[in-house]
Amino acid sequence: MNKREQQRQIREQKQQAAQRKEAMKKNMTRAALVIFLPLLAIAILWGMMSQGETYPPDQVAESDHVLGNPDADVTLMVYADFQCPACATEHRIMSQAWPRIANQAKLVYRHYPLTSTHRFAWTAALYAEAAGQQGKFWEMYDQLFLNQSYWSTLNDVRSEFDGYLEQIGVDVEQAHADMESDAVIQKVRNDQRGGTQAGVRGTPALFVNGRPTQVPQNPVDMISLVNNAAP
The missing domain is CATH 1.20.5 (Single alpha-helices involved in coiled-coils or other helix-helix interfaces)
Structure with missing residues (x-):
């Protein structure tokens, strides 16, 4: 070769x-x-x-947090973020108007944490849900919004939030365990998924009897909104 x-x-x-x-x-x-x-x-x-079931803004679910008259004809469905300044303003307006509209309306809160811009929004939502597991959702809701301008500036909010739980009479150790549960995590996720499906893109988003409505800028307009929506 x-x-x-x-x-x-x-x-x-x-x-x-x-x-x-x-x-x-x-x-x-x-x-x-x-x-x-x-x-x-x-x-x-x-x-x-x-993934759990999602609900449209015109349907109140058993898992929803409802304040006011459960038999009221007017449903105020709010998708909000506990670290959103505009949501804190909405909370203040709603709180001032509430004594005049509580018998005519029911307020439903659903989570819509804007985690891309508010680093503590998800944590705040979990804390509120954990408080809700012990029947103290609305008390924690008030604490988070009333103190938002302070805790939003912290590097770590957990000890501050733990203090709120103690103030409202929540078992902190149990709340921590609940925050890691699928039920609490899925509630926040499903609220947000349902909001996105309903067209929510920012917070606060208000639906009156299932219809998207501009958030009133003062208590008087909020009262008028409810009065006009009543049959």
Whole structure:
């Protein structure tokens, strides 16, 4: 065998080796897909099944927090973020108007934490929900909004929030455990998912009997809004 034939044979052997290597890679890829795709489908299906039910703004769910007359014809559904300054303003206006409208309306709060701009919004929502597990949601709701301008400036809010829980008579250790529960986490997530589905893009978002409505800028207008919405 001369030198040229030897070189040709070496080239052929290299080409065959490369072809075998490529074929092996394709077979491994196919095998990986056979294993991976069913697992991916299962993971997606599990994720979909693990998400709780969402509710539109015209439907009050058993999991909702309701203040006021449960039989009232006027439903004020608010999607809000505890660290949102405009939501704190809405809370102040609602609180001032509430003595005049409490018998005519029911107020429903749903979470819509804007975590991309408010770093403590998610934590605040969990604390409020944990307080709600012990029947103290609205008390924590007031504490968070009334003190928002202070705790929003802190580097860590947990000890401050723990203090609020103690003030309103909540078992802090139990609240911490509840904040890690699926029930509390899913409640916040599902509120936000439902709000997004309803067209909420910012906070506060107010729905009156299921209809999106501009948030009144003073207590007098809030009272008028409720009076006009009543049948």
